[in-house]
Amino acid sequence: MTTAISIQNLQKRYGEVTAVKNVSLEIQSGEIFGILGPNGAGKTTTLRCLCTLMQPDAGTIEVMGISALSNPRGVRQKLGYVAQEVALDKLLTGRELLELQAALYHLPRPSITPRIDEVLALLGLTEWADRLIGSYSGGLKKRLDLAAGLLHQPDILVLDEPTVGLDIESRTVVWQFLRQLRQQGMTIVLTSHYLEEVDALADHVAILDRGTVIAADTPTHLKHQLGGDRITLKLREFTAIEEAEQAQQLLTTLPWVHSVVINPGQGNSLNLVVDARPDALNLVQSTLHQAGLPLFSLAQSKPSLDDVYLAATGQTLMDAELAAIGRRDPKAERKQAMRR
Amino acid sequence: MSQSVFSPATPVNPSQPTLPPANLLDFGQETFALTRRLFIQLKRRPSTLVAGVVQPLMWLILFGALFQNAPQDFLGNSLAYGQFLGAGVIVFTAFSGALNSGLPVMFDREFGFLNRLLVAPLASRFSIVAASALFIMTMSLVQTVAIIVVSGLLGTGFPTLSGLGLMFLILAFLVIAVTALSLGLAFTLPGHIELIAVLLVVNLPLLFASTALAPLSFMPTWLQVVAAANPLSYAIEPIRHLYLYPHWHWSDIVLQAPWGNVSLLGCIGGLLGFALLSLLSIQPLLKRSLG
Numbered sequence: 001m002t003t004a005i006s007i008q009n010l011q012k013r014y015g016e017v018t019a020v021k022n023v024s025l026e027i028q029s030g031e032i033f034g035i036l037g038p039n040g041a042g043k044t045t046t047l048r049c050l051c052t053l054m055q056p057d058a059g060t061i062e063v064m065g066i067s068a069l070s071n072p073r074g075v076r077q078k079l080g081y082v083a084q085e086v087a088l089d090k091l092l093t094g095r096e097l098l099e100l101q102a103a104l105y106h107l108p109r110p111s112i113t114p115r116i117d118e119v120l121a122l123l124g125l126t127e128w129a130d131r132l133i134g135s136y137s138g139g140l141k142k143r144l145d146l147a148a149g150l151l152h153q154p155d156i157l158v159l160d161e162p163t164v165g166l167d168i169e170s171r172t173v174v175w176q177f178l179r180q181l182r183q184q185g186m187t188i189v190l191t192s193h194y195l196e197e198v199d200a201l202a203d204h205v206a207i208l209d210r211g212t213v214i215a216a217d218t219p220t221h222l223k224h225q226l227g228g229d230r231i232t233l234k235l236r237e238f239t240a241i242e243e244a245e246q247a248q249q250l251l252t253t254l255p256w257v258h259s260v261v262i263n264p265g266q267g268n269s270l271n272l273v274v275d276a277r278p279d280a281l282n283l284v285q286s287t288l289h290q291a292g293l294p295l296f297s298l299a300q301s302k303p304s305l306d307d308v309y310l311a312a313t314g315q316t317l318m319d320a321e322l323a324a325i326g327r328r329d330p331k332a333e334r335k336q337a338m339r340r
Numbered sequence: 341m342s343q344s345v346f347s348p349a350t351p352v353n354p355s356q357p358t359l360p361p362a363n364l365l366d367f368g369q370e371t372f373a374l375t376r377r378l379f380i381q382l383k384r385r386p387s388t389l390v391a392g393v394v395q396p397l398m399w400l401i402l403f404g405a406l407f408q409n410a411p412q413d414f415l416g417n418s419l420a421y422g423q424f425l426g427a428g429v430i431v432f433t434a435f436s437g438a439l440n441s442g443l444p445v446m447f448d449r450e451f452g453f454l455n456r457l458l459v460a461p462l463a464s465r466f467s468i469v470a471a472s473a474l475f476i477m478t479m480s481l482v483q484t485v486a487i488i489v490v491s492g493l494l495g496t497g498f499p500t501l502s503g504l505g506l507m508f509l510i511l512a513f514l515v516i517a518v519t520a521l522s523l524g525l526a527f528t529l530p531g532h533i534e535l536i537a538v539l540l541v542v543n544l545p546l547l548f549a550s551t552a553l554a555p556l557s558f559m560p561t562w563l564q565v566v567a568a569a570n571p572l573s574y575a576i577e578p579i580r581h582l583y584l585y586p587h588w589h590w591s592d593i594v595l596q597a598p599w600g601n602v603s604l605l606g607c608i609g610g611l612l613g614f615a616l617l618s619l620l621s622i623q624p625l626l627k628r629s630l631g
Contacts, residue, residue: 051459052459053455053458053459073461073462074461076459076460076461077461079459081455081459083452085452087451087452087455087456088453089377089381089453091380091381091384091385092377092380092381096377096380100373100374100376100377101456102373103370103372103373103374104456104457104460104462105460105461106369106370106461106463109369132384
């Protein structure tokens with residue numbers, strides 16, 4: 001295993017807002033590396049710095065031994081970048097767009113036509129090649145965008161939220177395709193705020209929260225490290241905090257319960273980390289019953305990446321997402337995205 | 341989906357030399373491709389071309405009519421206003437086209453398409469400027485021919501072939517300079533609303549503060565100073581001269597600025613300087629976005 005990408009102590013501020021506080025990542029060649037985190041965690045900014053669209057305020061980025069700061073053009077040659085919002089020219093046909101892309105990457109002229117035919121076939125776009133992009137569906141556009149990213153046979157494919165806004169079917173196609181690319185030896189870096197996506201695809205994952213890496217390992221390892229099972233319960237559909245705290249104290253006294261966290265984002269539900277034992281649910285139920293506490297819902301599960309996130313930040317990914325929406329200023333972000 | 345996407349990975353050696361230095365061929369390839377995109381857009385959306393040809397002809401006819409009965413000594417040397425106006429309209433048309441060339445780039449930036457260019461290993465980002473300038477030059481060529489033909493039919497006469505060639509050179513310098521500045525704005529301003537505001541503020545005042553519509557001698561002194569410093573005048577006066585004098589010389593005086601006479605060659609040199617200065621001034625912007 002060789003290191004494909006090494007990011008050390010990356011920092012990036014937009015005026016007052018610190019988008020990336022301190023991010024260090026080691027990405028091995030030939031793997032799918034997932035960067036997971038809620039909106040506003042700094043995923044896109046990290047990728048934009050990696051793709052030389054932005055200059056970091058501090059830190060280093062090396063792509064296959066080439067510094068993104070001192071030799072951005074060398075890095076650009078190695079990377080294929082598929083941005084979050086598909087930016088295509090609706091007045092061009094798919095083939096014309098790829099021809100433009102080929103010229104921007106200086107593909108030798110004789111190889112351009114066969115290579116374009118190849119990627120078109122690869123992504124099932126052949127019959128659409130000579131139609132205007134304006135007539136494409138969302139899924140087709142994403143596939144064309146992928147084709148453009150792959151055209152110059154980059155060593156590393158970088159995808160920002162590759163399946164956001166796609167229907168389930170297109171999403172499965174993209175997943176399938178990314179797995180196939182990895183099989184052929186390509187290194188893939190993707191960001192996502194979908195747990196399932198990272199869980200299903202990534203060999204290694206880094207979880208980002210508010211501009212820092214809070215965990216980085218294989219998804220399996222991260223989940224195993226947490227250990228035990230998860231129990232989520234609600235006393236009522238919306239539980240008063242006093243009542244939730246009462247249950248929390250009660251359940252914490254049980255020797256096989258490791259932790260009890262109240263989740264205000266879900267109507268003060270309780271998230272328990274417990275020893276994996278078959279009678280856990282029954283015991284929880286009877287304990288609450290004896291104390292005269294109600295029980296609305298109760299569920300047991302193996303730890304997920306969401307639990308990894310929860311353990312590190314005290315809130316679920318979904319809650320972080322919702323909270324982030326309130327904090328965000330879409331107009332300011334659009335400006336940031338445009339500024340380089 | 342079974343072909344190989346990815347040629348079997350060449351062993352990666354971190355110390356391997358990175359890229360061969362960017363060469364002129366790469367620059368040519370990317371510039372050609374970017375220019376081609378603009379022409380495909382024009383082909384599929386020809387209204388810009390139609391409007392671009394019709395508008396200067398309307399300037400020519402309407403402004404020509406407006407000042408038709410102006411006092412005879414208005415133009416100093418006894419020529420009809422129609423003859424006088426042609427050069428102004430030619431230059432103003434090329435200027436407007438170049439000035440607006442930043443708009444599509446701004447939209448590319450807003451839609452994220454520009455990022456596609458910025459993450460690519462371009463030999464030089466000046467290819468983005470070059471593509472826009474080439475496109476506008478071609479547009480201006482078509483517009484200029486239309487203007488020359490129509491004003492010829494209106495009785496203005498035609499320039500000589502060598503005069504015509506020199507006209508295009510003058511326009512090329514002006515287009516390069518103004519395109520560079522417009523793209524500089526497109527890279528700097530926050531959005532297209534701001535860009536349009538700036539273009540509106542700049543466009544017509546620069547026309548009126550030039551020798552396009554009236555000669556220097558007709559203006560109050562302060563405006564003479566402004567008009568003689570206006571780059572548009574350095575394109576208008578030579579073209580007007582080439583129009584009127586089939587037997588032109590490089591040393592012919594074409595612009596009588598308050599601070600001295602400027603020859604044909606001087607005007608062209610001034611425009612070349614303007615173009616180089618503009619390109620130089622936007623270089624840090626292109627570099628800055630180098631990320």
